[in-house]
Amino acid sequence: MASIKNFPKEEYVLKGHAACPGCPITIALRTALKALGNDVTLIVPASCSAVVQSLVPKTSFNVPVLNIAFAASASAASGVAAALKRLGKKTIPVVWAGDGGSYDIGIQALSGALERREDFIYVCYNNQMYSNTGIQRSGATPYGAWTTTTWTGKKEMQKELAEIVMAHHIPYVATASIAYLDDLYEKMKKAKEMEGPRYIEIFSPCPPGWRFDMSKTVEIARLAVQTGSWVLYEAINGKIEFTSYSKMLLKGRERKPIEDWLRMQGRFRHLTEEDIKRIKEAIDEKWKYYMQIYNKD
Amino acid sequence: MMETAISYPTEGGMGKTGTWRIFRPVVDNSKCINCRICWVYCPDAAIKMLMDMPENEGKDIKGIEIDYDYCKGCGICANECPVKAIKMEREEK
Numbered sequence A: 001m002a003s004i005k006n007f008p009k010e011e012y013v014l015k016g017h018a019a020c021p022g023c024p025i026t027i028a029l030r031t032a033l034k035a036l037g038n039d040v041t042l043i044v045p046a047s048c049s050a051v052v053q054s055l056v057p058k059t060s061f062n063v064p065v066l067n068i069a070f071a072a073s074a075s076a077a078s079g080v081a082a083a084l085k086r087l088g089k090k091t092i093p094v095v096w097a098g099d100g101g102s103y104d105i106g107i108q109a110l111s112g113a114l115e116r117r118e119d120f121i122y123v124c125y126n127n128q129m130y131s132n133t134g135i136q137r138s139g140a141t142p143y144g145a146w147t148t149t150t151w152t153g154k155k156e157m158q159k160e161l162a163e164i165v166m167a168h169h170i171p172y173v174a175t176a177s178i179a180y181l182d183d184l185y186e187k188m189k190k191a192k193e194m195e196g197p198r199y200i201e202i203f204s205p206c207p208p209g210w211r212f213d214m215s216k217t218v219e220i221a222r223l224a225v226q227t228g229s230w231v232l233y234e235a236i237n238g239k240i241e242f243t244s245y246s247k248m249l250l251k252g253r254e255r256k257p258i259e260d261w262l263r264m265q266g267r268f269r270h271l272t273e274e275d276i277k278r279i280k281e282a283i284d285e286k287w288k289y290y291m292q293i294y295n296k297d
Numbered sequence B: 001m002m003e004t005a006i007s008y009p010t011e012g013g014m015g016k017t018g019t020w021r022i023f024r025p026v027v028d029n030s031k032c033i034n035c036r037i038c039w040v041y042c043p044d045a046a047i048k049m050l051m052d053m054p055e056n057e058g059k060d061i062k063g064i065e066i067d068y069d070y071c072k073g074c075g076i077c078a079n080e081c082p083v084k085a086i087k088m089e090r091e092e093k
Helices: A024-036 A048-052 A070-086 A099-104 A107-115 A161-166 A181-193 A214-226 A244-250 A258-263 A273-294 B037-041 B076-080
Strands: A040-044 A065-067 A092-098 A121-126 A172-177 A198-203 A233-236 A239-242 B023-027 B047-049 B064-066 B086-090
Touching (some): A024 A048, A048 A092, A099 A107, A099 A121, A161 A198, A181 A233, A239 A244
Parallel strands (some): A092 A121, A172 A198
Antiparallel strands (some): B023 B086
């Protein structure tokens, strides 16, 4: 098991970038690039990450980056992968996209690339809304959450992109969180050693978008896992294994009350008792299902 | 043909982002246990472990150094520190 004490000391995200204070993207990217090394090409669609790089002619990412249109990240990665193969290079194309560019706008290109068995890693950092354009709802926004386009709270449940991706039967699918960086590091390392399409989704709480204090980014990400609202697992060739804290939950450790997590975020401030009950029921239902299917040994 | 805009890696792409800070993390290195938690969670890569510095190689040294030129003062380090060695103090300008 990887430990943060053994992480490489090299930094591929340079100081003085354009991210907001307390941004989860750079926490995730720092660790991801520590695991992958610098022999990668990042493909970044329209997203906060395109802005975080800072302004031309300077960039804060110390690896090659291809900035591309919103819907085109996975198709661009397919092209980059083909070019690298033709040149005989071992460089890994890595898509670094947000949930808007993955769940909604980029899903067609993503599904196509997965089905074609393109050789690349797709990373979706999920902050459950379009933060770069000003906090609009996305397919990943959870039930009840305030955004600027759902200002009385979202009325629908979010979809599960990792499960949609798994339906493509690709070699590696994993979910991670910025609070469990040793787990994220390990998953990145595993993905690096594999071939074919690989998908990793990273849970990333956004301080301005979710309306919480910027010092609580990691705490909220951790509570999301401990309350069972976000689940850490990996699927190697379709075989699902829970990892890290979620594995302990699966083995019977009690989940923390979801109210603790909801109360920390301004986007859930307006929730009624009934809304909270509905969220709770959805999580209970989800875990009941997991217990039946995955808690075998 | 139109030329493509190309950027090159530079520290301080947005200038000295330390000027964004409202609260400043102040560390008491005598409490530090070298757990690396603040180092790994810092979104700005502005924390350096003293033991990683070449001049401290081989020494039994505990503590961190914060780069105030670029630290944006988010306070994640102070919030996550398991021994409460980092405190946030209001910047006076």
